[in-house]
Amino acid sequence: MTEPRSAAFRPLPHATTTTGDPRLCGVEIEFGGMTEIGAAEVTQRLLGGTIDETGPRHLILRDSEIGDVGIELDTALRKADMAVVNAGLDMARGLVPVEIISAPLDTDGMERLDALRDALRQAGATGSRDGVLLGFGIHLNPAVVAPDDPVTLSTILAYGLLEDWMRAHWDLDGTRRLLPFVDPWPRRLVDDLVAEAPEDLTALRRIYARHTHSRNHGLDLMPLFAHADPDGFAEDFPSPGKTSARPTFHFRLPDCRIDEPAWSLAEPWEMWRKVECAAGDKALMGCLRTAWRINRDKWMNGRSDWVRTVSEILEETAKEAGA
DSSP states (O other), X not given: OOOOOOOOOOOOSSOBOTTXXXXXEEEXXXXXXXXXXXXXXXXXXXXXXXXXXXXXXXXXXXXXXXXXXXXXXXXXXXXXXXXXXXXXXXXTTTTSOEEEEOOOBOHHHHHHHHHHHHHHHHTTOBOTTSSTTOOOBEEEEEBOSOTTSHHHHHHHHHHHXXXXXXXXXXXXXXXXXXXXXXXXXXXXXXXXXXHHOOSSHHHHHHHHHHHOOOSOBSEEOHHHHHHHOHHHHHHHOSOOOSOOOOSBOEEOOOBOOTTOTTOOTHHHHHHHHHHHHHHTOHHHHHHHHHHHHHHHHSTTOOHHHHHHHHHHHHXXXXXXXXX
C-alpha cells in the first residue's frame, strides 16, 4: 500500500544562513488525548528509532528518520518524582498537553513530521479546539539568516505589523486568545520599531526590553537575544526565566488542530512564510509602516481597524503582483 503524501512545505524566501548552511526549523507540537508512551510508540512505528525513557514523563526517540525526537508531558511538574504530583498530573491530562519536540528539520523532514501528525491524529491525538481551556499550540523555530542581518530585523518588524491580521485571518482559538501564552506584542513596541528603525539586533533588543520582558508572545525573541549577546541579554532581561539560547525565531502563535483531518503542519508553516515574504517586499513594508503611523494617529482606531487596513493593503499588493 502506498503511503499518502503529506502536505507540501514551500521553501522560505531565504533558504540559507549567511554561512551557507540550510535554514532548518525545529518544531514543537502540543496535543492531548494520548500518553507520552503512546505517542512515542506511534512515532517509533512510523519513523523508526529506539525509545529511551530519560525521566518522569519524558522520553526521547533516538536515531529516528528525522533525528532524535523528544516526547514529554509539557509541564515543569513532570520533573517532580512525587506520588501526589504524579497523581495530580494523571488527573490533569485533559488540560496538560503532551509535547513532541523535533530536531531542526529541512522541508523533507517537515513532510515526514507532518506524516507523523496524521498518524497521531488517527491514534486519538486532540487539538486546541477539542474543548475549553486547552490552548494547545504549534511552535516553529526557524533558523535566522544571521542575528544582525537586515533580513532578520525586517522579519521581526514584519511580524509586528502583521500580527493582528494573522490572529484574525487564521482564526486563532478563543482559549489561546484568553490564556497568557501568546499575548499580542504591545502596540507601543511596534510604534517604536516603526519609528526608530533599529540598525542591529542590539538596538532592537533594547527597544523590546522597554516594553516587555515576557516570553509569552506569538513571536518570542528571547532565545535569539540570548544567543546573539549573552551579556547584553542578561543586562536587559535580568530575570528571563528558563531561556535556551539559539539562533532561531520562536514562533508560538499557531493553534494545534491535530485532530482536524483537513489541517496540517503546512498551515503554521505558511503563517510564518507569510511574515518572511512580507519582510522581503520593500514596497509592501513601506506601505505597512506608513499605514501603521496613520492608524496610530487616529486615537479611536483599535486592533480591528488595523486588521482591515492590512487586509486592504495585502489585497492591493496581490492585485498589483498579478497585473
